[in-house]
Amino acid sequence: MGKEIALPMVGMVMAECAQVGLMIMGKAAMSHGMSNFIFVFYSNALASLILLPSSFLFHRSERPPLTFSILCWFFLLGLLGYFAQIFGYTGIYYSSPTLGTALLNLIPGLTFILAVAFRMEKLHLRSSSSQAKSLGTIVSIVGAFIVTFYKGPSLLMAPSHSSSPHQLLLQQSNWVIGGFLLAADCVFASTWLIVQASVLKKFPAELIVVFYYCFFVTLQSGIVCLVMERDLSAWSFKPDVRLVAVVYSAVFGSAFQLGVSTWCLHRTGPVFVSMFKPLGIIVSVVIGVIFLGDTFYLGSLVGAIVIVTGFYSVMWGKAKEGTVDAHTRGMILESSSQKVALLSNNTGET
16 A cells, blocks of 8 residues: 555554553543543643644644634634533443444544535445445444444353343443444534545644644543533542553544554544544454453454454455555556647647
8 A cells, every 4th residue: 555555544443552551541530539620621721732842843833824714613613522521431431442443433424524515525326445444434333333332152251251131231221321422522523534635635634633622622621521520629639540541542542643653634534533443443352351250252353353354345446446546646647748849849830
């Protein structure tokens, strides 16, 4: 595929690993009594402090002009991201990181639909590349639901494993509420990807965009926290898992994960970035078996194979689309050269 696709692929795999860890750490922090509103505020505030010097130093020589219109786009980006984080963490609190990772795979389909609607992605039903991207998106979503909702016989079982499913289904009512909240998170996340792609065209400085995003999320979440969390004791936290979760969220969840995702988004487009969401399922299964003592079922294996199949289908479509575009540009340049040569010959004959 070349470096143009290889580097974003590696970056998105690392970003998705960080995303799965962020879900697990966020669930742990809220399980220890930390409010999701305060968790979002602290993590984005710390991420803003980290990104402030690095972003402006990295773009010191190629910094686009910052206008009021761009700031309004940054504010909208922060607002969409804030709603996505609040709905996401609340949904994880009511359900589990496993369900959160699974429902994130709704993002590719939603993003693909939005990208086509806003003409950010080409869709020609007779084109093999468009067919591959469309089919790959659907297949990846199907695989995500297989790996989550179909278990089948167990293939690998940890010695300390308990067959009771109470960790996944504590209460059916909370599970349904969590599912709806996580679905709303996917809607906001898909819209966020589309808006961010548009912002990067107007302001092509990835780290500065991520900084302002975290900055506006901090302001918005701070205002909400002042209204929702009036107990001062809720703002304090001891050096325990909550502090570790906040630091992890700021460094890996916001600064690293968002920075890498934004860099890849600028170079490949929103559909390419969102298609890596199914890999989070595979990462969560591996972490569950090795570190959490979960059981690896046949459904997990089948679902992972389906996800990878859909993933490579979209990658093939993106690569073929890039080849066709390059060939088309070459034909246009060749045609233009022929026209120039013909005009020169006619001028000489005259």
